[in-house]
Amino acid sequence: MLGTLTFDQLRILVTIADTGSFSAAGRDLSRAQSAISQSVANLEANQGVQLFDRPGHRPELTEAGRVLVEQARLVLASAARFEAVAAGTRTGLEPVLTLAIDPMVPSEPLIQSLRTLHDEWPQLPISFSTEELGGALRRLRSNEAALAIGLLLPQVPEDVVALPLSTIELVPVAASQHPLAQIPGLLTRADLEPHVQLVLSSGATAQGPDYGVLSSARWRFLDLGRRLDFLRAGFGWCRMPRHLVKTDLEEGRLVELKLHDEATGQQGALTIYAAYLASRPPGPAGRRLLAKMMEG
Known part of the structure; x- marks a missing residue:
């Protein structure tokens, strides 16, 4: 069956569906209506499927025809992408x-x-x-x-x-209900040290390098979104890119921690x-x- 299918037949099928008739499809494709009708007849015969009901002046797609028209669109679009990638590769463009x-x-x-x-x-x-x-x-x-x-x-x-x-700015934050958020004034390293720090870590090794770690209790995450979930839930504190926590800070779910100079550790923009x-x-x-x- 596949060996008898052509892109031209699929193009004709889609054009008939888009224009509403065999004659309009012929005009759109600069073909005689008889050639359009013959192409559809060959497609139906070769695939063993009736694509159109023809009781009246205008052909109507059958249920199978409507499904196959959408499949034809996908095949033609895929073929167009194939040709475009091949053409780009010939001119030196990356294939992906x-x-x-x-x-x-x-x-x-x-x-x-x-x-x-x-x-x-x-x-x-x-x-x-x-x-x-x-x-x-x-x-x-x-x-x-x-x-x-x-x-x-x-x-x-x-x-x-x-x-x-x-550049991105990292800001120390904790959930509004976290104990660190309740301490007035500047937080020292001694204030931070007992509390879990949620560390974004490398997956290259079991431990991976740590950057700006101040707490002795560390929970390691590879996924930034997962770490943010735990942060919002009050499981620890960490430094987060300001653009990712801006709304949480504005709406009060998170609080920016104010650190003493000796506790700032890694600071400035990255x-x-x-x-x-x-x-x-x-x-x-x-x-x-x-x-x-x-x-x-």
Whole structure:
């Protein structure tokens, strides 16, 4: 059955459904109506399915016909994507752009940059993976991603080209019902030390590196969203990107903790980078995405 099916037959079927008649489909496709009718007859005979009821002047799709028209649309769209990817590859465009993204990366600037990329290459497949802390760099080094977007801690590695995109502010926070939120004045290291600190950790090893850890009791998370759930539930305190807790702070679910100088530990803004391996620079789509993200 499949060997007798052609894209032309599917295109004719969809055009009839869209235009409402065999004659209108013929005009739209610059074909004689008899050629349209013959194509439909051949399709029905070869597939053993009646696609149209023909009791009156206008053919009506059968129930099976309506289902198969939608399948035909999917096949034609897939074929168009196949041709577009092949055409792009012939001109040097990546067959797929794979991005690995650290959890602290704000979504909105990335979405806007990808919108521009999609407008230019609408058929370009884009693959995302959101990683644990440091996971984007590991995917880059294992050739599973063309670009890594995220933090590079404790410093930028020598084997990557890293372009600074933006900064994020980390703020110490706890749930409004947490004991630390009830202590007046500046919190010292002694105040923080007994309480569970919710640590966003790397999955590279059983422990992974710690950044800005002040408490002796540590609960480790790979998932930033899961850590936020526990934070809201009052299970501990941690530093969170301000953009992720802005609404929680405004609505009183979380409280920003005020720390004494000796307890601030890691402070200041952290830089978000777009990085690629020096030995494997990105193709046209990757370079266009980088340029758009660098515009800010």
